Amino acid sequence: MKNKPLILVTNDDGITAPGIRTLIEVMSEIGTVVVVAPDSPQSGMGHAITVNNTLYLDKVSKEDAEITEYNCSGTPVDCVKLAVNEILKQKPDLCVSGINHGSNSSINVIYSGTMSAAVEAGIEGIPAIGFSLADYNWNADFEPTKPFIKKIALEVLNKKIPEGTILNVNFPKLKFEEIKGIKICRQAKAYWMEKFDKRKSPFGKDYYWLTGEFINQDKGQDTDEYALANGYVSVVPVQFDMTAHHAIQTLNTWDL
């Protein structure tokens, strides 16, 4: 490890969100920080990339600023791609995404722009971590997360992150002294029970808002949901090989 690791910071709530400001603060204690984040909220963007449209990138930090910051018109995944290919002169030692306003535990990893940015960094061979706090409030208290974020980031920099994986870290909405520790977990088997809120526009046309209720049917004590509900920070290793290797044998018995 060089003296000062190069750390790429991004998120999906946009560059002005308090969550990313906290993450930038912690990362600047560890390394040289470059921020490339969306210029507007990109929640729920999943692994979307901009293929049918143009992308804008603006340097928003002053020339003499310690931390270089860019905002980008695209998705969180676009931010990582632009950072790696157009901004950074070397591959970063670490990419961190977040801190998301709202949890990304369980199945939410798949819808989350925050997590998809980290996954994209992982695909590009960069050690990566997504951080989320189980509090959707814009003015959520991110202070308790700081020592944990520093500890986890340093451990990722010091140890080799298992190949083909990145980390999904979620914080319970608790005071620092209430947090019991960190637990390595698996993604809980849970899902969203959607409920569309149907309304009529001023012009008489029906439209919908996607809302829903989160249903956790997984009683396992090794899940991220269990850890969060019991006062722990959850850490789930996430992979981007989506092959269900265990299903290949069964499919080979099919008549295809």
Next chain:
Amino acid sequence: MKNKPLILVTNDDGITAPGIRTLIEVMSEIGTVVVVAPDSPQSGMGHAITVNNTLYLDKVSKEDAEITEYNCSGTPVDCVKLAVNEILKQKPDLCVSGINHGSNSSINVIYSGTMSAAVEAGIEGIPAIGFSLADYNWNADFEPTKPFIKKIALEVLNKKIPEGTILNVNFPKLKFEEIKGIKICRQAKAYWMEKFDKRKSPFGKDYYWLTGEFINQDKGQDTDEYALANGYVSVVPVQFDMTAHHAIQTLNTWDL
């Protein structure tokens, strides 16, 4: 199996794309078809959902049409959620997505709106298949894919698809008689080497187009890329539990 299975059809190229028209044609030989597809191209949308905006849904088929069709202002995943929660009175027996204009093999499964629609159906407990043809042309020849699509869809309806998985089916750009058969595969370890095309707008502002080159470094003969390159239809079982279960043990040795 009831006499006529209920089949939900969607895609990411939009409801007017020739690919989805072919898929609708094949599915209507098998069951009762309901189409809910985006009203505009949604390529590269990954698992994006519309959370900060409204959604529109319009019935575009005539009242006496055999096949009911809706278009939707949202992403492919939105289409599946709306279909299941607002349109269909019962859970469909099968959800098919595509046929995508362009392949979704290897790592592309993660960026693809077509595949994410199928994954969303899988999350909701619906047997699901995404179909893609390795030809980006709007006027690609989808004829050779038809018998394979029918065979695979019937097999999925007849056999129980392994729990927690859906199928990613890719077709090589070949004539029917040139296709050697179907191979069950794993996702190749490949990635995109991005290259941003930097231009100047008429107003003097820099902007970028995301372009890139697909790099396959995986020499395995059990991959989807190998199958496609050798004249086979590739079928990869895809899971949506993104936990890297094999990495949990290693992480438990970390000092966290």
